[in-house]
Amino acid sequence: MATGESSPAVNRESPPPDLGDLSPRRSSVNPWQRFRRHRIAMVGFAILLFFTASAVFAPLLTNQDPNTINLRLLKRPPCWSTALGVGSGIIEAECTPDHWLGTDRTGRDVFSRLLYAGRVSLTVGVAAAGLSAVIGTVLGLISGFFGHWTDNVLQRFTELIMTFPTLFAVIILVGIVGPSVWNIIFVLGGLGWTSTIRVVRGQVLSIREMDYVLGARALGASNGRLMFKHMLPGVMPYVAVGATLTVAGAILTEASLSFLGFGVRAPTATWGSMMNQAQRLFILRDMPWLWLPPGAAISLTVIAVNFMGDGLRDALDPRTRIE
Amino acid sequence: MQKYILRRILISIPMIVGISLITFVMVNLAPGDPLTAMIPPDLMAEMSPAQLDAKKRQLGLDRPMMVRYFIWLGELVRGNFGFSFLSREPVLKIIWERIPPTLELTFAALVIGTLGGFVMGVVAALKQYSLYDYALSFASLVGLSIPGFFLALIALFLFVLRFEWFPSHGMTSELGRFNIWDNLYHLVLPASVLAIELLAVSTRYARTAMLEVLHSDYVTTARAKGLSEWVVIGRHAFRNALLPLITISSLRIPLLFGGVIVIEQMFSWPGMGLLTVRAITNVDYPVLMALTFWVAVIVLFSNLLADVLYAVADPRIRTD
Numbered sequence: 001m002a003t004g005e006s007s008p009a010v011n012r013e014s015p016p017p018d019l020g021d022l023s024p025r026r027s028s029v030n031p032w033q034r035f036r037r038h039r040i041a042m043v044g045f046a047i048l049l050f051f052t053a054s055a056v057f058a059p060l061l062t063n064q065d066p067n068t069i070n071l072r073l074l075k076r077p078p079c080w081s082t083a084l085g086v087g088s089g090i091i092e093a094e095c096t097p098d099h100w101l102g103t104d105r106t107g108r109d110v111f112s113r114l115l116y117a118g119r120v121s122l123t124v125g126v127a128a129a130g131l132s133a134v135i136g137t138v139l140g141l142i143s144g145f146f147g148h149w150t151d152n153v154l155q156r157f158t159e160l161i162m163t164f165p166t167l168f169a170v171i172i173l174v175g176i177v178g179p180s181v182w183n184i185i186f187v188l189g190g191l192g193w194t195s196t197i198r199v200v201r202g203q204v205l206s207i208r209e210m211d212y213v214l215g216a217r218a219l220g221a222s223n224g225r226l227m228f229k230h231m232l233p234g235v236m237p238y239v240a241v242g243a244t245l246t247v248a249g250a251i252l253t254e255a256s257l258s259f260l261g262f263g264v265r266a267p268t269a270t271w272g273s274m275m276n277q278a279q280r281l282f283i284l285r286d287m288p289w290l291w292l293p294p295g296a297a298i299s300l301t302v303i304a305v306n307f308m309g310d311g312l313r314d315a316l317d318p319r320t321r322i323e
Numbered sequence: 324m325q326k327y328i329l330r331r332i333l334i335s336i337p338m339i340v341g342i343s344l345i346t347f348v349m350v351n352l353a354p355g356d357p358l359t360a361m362i363p364p365d366l367m368a369e370m371s372p373a374q375l376d377a378k379k380r381q382l383g384l385d386r387p388m389m390v391r392y393f394i395w396l397g398e399l400v401r402g403n404f405g406f407s408f409l410s411r412e413p414v415l416k417i418i419w420e421r422i423p424p425t426l427e428l429t430f431a432a433l434v435i436g437t438l439g440g441f442v443m444g445v446v447a448a449l450k451q452y453s454l455y456d457y458a459l460s461f462a463s464l465v466g467l468s469i470p471g472f473f474l475a476l477i478a479l480f481l482f483v484l485r486f487e488w489f490p491s492h493g494m495t496s497e498l499g500r501f502n503i504w505d506n507l508y509h510l511v512l513p514a515s516v517l518a519i520e521l522l523a524v525s526t527r528y529a530r531t532a533m534l535e536v537l538h539s540d541y542v543t544t545a546r547a548k549g550l551s552e553w554v555v556i557g558r559h560a561f562r563n564a565l566l567p568l569i570t571i572s573s574l575r576i577p578l579l580f581g582g583v584i585v586i587e588q589m590f591s592w593p594g595m596g597l598l599t600v601r602a603i604t605n606v607d608y609p610v611l612m613a614l615t616f617w618v619a620v621i622v623l624f625s626n627l628l629a630d631v632l633y634a635v636a637d638p639r640i641r642t643d
Contacts, residue, residue: 160341163619167581172611175603176353252470256585259472260600278476285484295473302468
């Protein structure tokens with residue numbers, strides 16, 4: 001996944017000794033409060049909320065059907081863009097006031113496609129990241145808890161999976177199982193857990209020897225109870241950070257897959273597949289309203305998710321000062 | 324040192340076997356069998372089931388998957404990767420031509436991404452909490468978030484179609500006439516676009532690493548000795564901040580190879596990525612199998628190389 005490996009926080013280094021101000025107002029320890037106060041994370045949260053809402057309420061925001069072909073309105077630019085002089089090339093078609101973002105090569109409304117495509121892209125990203133988080137957490141708990149050969153086998157297997165470039169493996173596997181939305185979620189989720197397993201395992205190794213775990217073990221707690229009742233809460237913050245960054249990676253990978261034409265089949269639109277046509281240079285040059293909006297939507301969403309991931313990490317790391 | 328390198332090389336052998344097994348199983352789970360791909364449909368329609376069975380036996384397709392795996396592995400060791408369904412050429416020959424362009428592209432991106440990121444990250448660390456620092460942190464997060472193909476589209480739109488600074492596709496201006504300057508000119512745009520993500524990541528890491536080093540005791544000691552800031556940073560801090568970048572770059576290599584598929588497709592760069600897209604479109608399983616295998620092996624050896632480099636650079640690694 002694109003941002004799968006533990007990338008560093010923007011402000012991870014320990015702050016310089018600042019003995020002048022030790023007021024609790026400044027160094028709150030409650031992660032949730034710290035997250036709420038993280039300005040950039042909140043910006044990310046707002047952007048994400050905006051895109052989620054526009055995908056969920058798509059039918060209320062547009063009365064155009066995303067898949068209806070209109071042969072009388074092919075390749076029409078939006079009126080505001082012709083007014084600005086954008087996209088004035090060999091396309092001489094008149095602009096269309098009914099379509100906010102113009103129409104594509106088969107006369108479909110780009111704006112409504114953008115909204116409905118968001119449903120698919122966001123669902124795939126979140127569901128795949130959720131699946132990876134579950135797989136990575138369970139395997140990481142097992143790997144760290146049991147140690148010895150179990151750990152060895154799982155770690156070697158993880159390294160093996162990591163030698164296959166994600167996009168490469170995803171394209172081939174989706175080609176094999178067929179490009180339905182569910183299959184794509186399973187393939188992305190089934191390959192995206194490699195960073196989570198490592199983080200969880202690392203944490204389990206240190207938690208495993210803590211007094212409260214040893215105490216629970218001495219009281220006769222079963223392995224399953226030790227892992228899922230006692231150790232899981234300790235690793236959850238790390239899983240949350242990892243899962244957030246995996247959402248970003250999954251959205252990017254799905255977009256690349258669809259852009260190359262190996263993703264969810266037509267007529268269902270995803271942000272990536274809407275840009276597929278822009279591989280032709282004349283569309284790239286003359287019809288920017290076809291590829292700029294979905295490109296911006298993907299980028300903004302992923303930026304928002306990464307902002308939130310950074311904020312979560314800063315919030316959970318008491319060494320970081322959040323202003 | 325030699326012992327460490329030897330051990331690392333020995334570990335890669337089971338890894339390669341693992342890669343080959345995963346590759347084989349993955350492609351063999353695919354629907355449709357080589358028979359349907361090899362025999363034209365009109366001919367297939369005329370064949371009786373008995374004839375088909377005979378053909379299957381002749382090709383060894385009636386045997387269990389594990390047996391076929393070992394036969395395949397045996398051929399692999401001897402350098403036989405089979406024949407392309409599409410062009411009927413030996414797969415190894417097809418892939419062999421595609422490896423150098425991809426290595427050129429990824430290596431260029433690796434250099435741009437790592438060195439550029441290092442310089443920018445170190446400067447950000449030296450000017451911590453400055454406007455430059457904040458701007459760079461923001462820019463690197465944005466760079467991480469924009470999909471490679473969107474960057475490629477923007478680059479093509481601006482630098483090829485609008486300003487006409489760079490060529491839009493290929494490795495050379497004229498097919499078959501190789502000229503190093505012409506080739507580098509074609510390389511600039513795809514390599515830069517491919518490098519952006521790595522650039523963003525290594526900037527962030529270089530900044531963190533440099534800050535950590537700057538706060539360490541030996542740098543304070545160097546300052547206390549009265550050394551000039553230039554010597555403190557250039558001779559003492561700089562080198563240790565460089566170390567983690569080796570690991571970061573090597574961790575990003577699989578990503579680079581994933582990006583290659585998109586970038587090569589966009590810029591018609593005749594490497595393994597372009598071949599992958601063609602092989603998938605044509606359901607050319609022998610080529611796909613060999614491609615998957617080789618990409619994973621290249622990644623494995625790049626990681627091995629990075630580990631060895633790290634051991635050379637950092638004496639602490641060698642002792643354990």
